[in-house]
Amino acid sequence: MAGRVCPWWMAYTFDNPLRHFIHKPEKLLGPYVQKGMTVMDIGCGMGFFSLGMARLVGDSGRVLSVDIQQKMLDVLKKRARKAGVLNRIQLVKCEPGTISVEARVDFILCFWMVHEVPDSAAFFQQLRQHINQNGRVLIAEPNNHVSDADFEKTVRLVQESGFILADRPKISMSKAALFVAHTA
Secondary structure, eight states: OTTTSOOGGGGGGTSSGGGGGTOOHHHHHTTTOOTTOEEEEETOTTOHHHHHHHHHHOTTOEEEEEESOHHHHHHHHHHHHHHTOGGGEEEEEOOTTOOOOOOOEEEEEEESOGGGOSOHHHHHHHHHHHEEEEEEEEEEEETTTSOHHHHHHHHHHHHHTTEEEEEOOOOTTEEEEEEEEOOO
């Protein structure tokens, strides 16, 4: 697993101010994240999307920023403090194979990280345990790392975990799918 995870120092190559020209967190996530929500950013890295979600949820909301690398969370904490949104973000260090969160959430973001998960089926079952009724999950994978066939396999595994495919949003440099928690 450790060899498959993006090292913290490499994150600076794509988690930098120039990325705002390609992925604008508030614009990309605005249709899904509202004030007062509790949301989760799994594989949050240095917080590119966590910071945007913290602005979207406002003071009454909460962002659970989950990563397996403490160095990523340390950088996120500094960035969140500087941005004035640290009070909205809960940093969660997890172990490989587990999300390590007790809370239920309204929205989960898995951006460019599912391909690093060793057991995707088990991971999606964990997502199902943490999502509220009618909650949504947005999964985006990088075009250059994940083939169309592999992404379609991911979509099937998410659906088999009890989610309904709701949309295929267009996200630059990515394959993406939005799911809604099935309400049985």
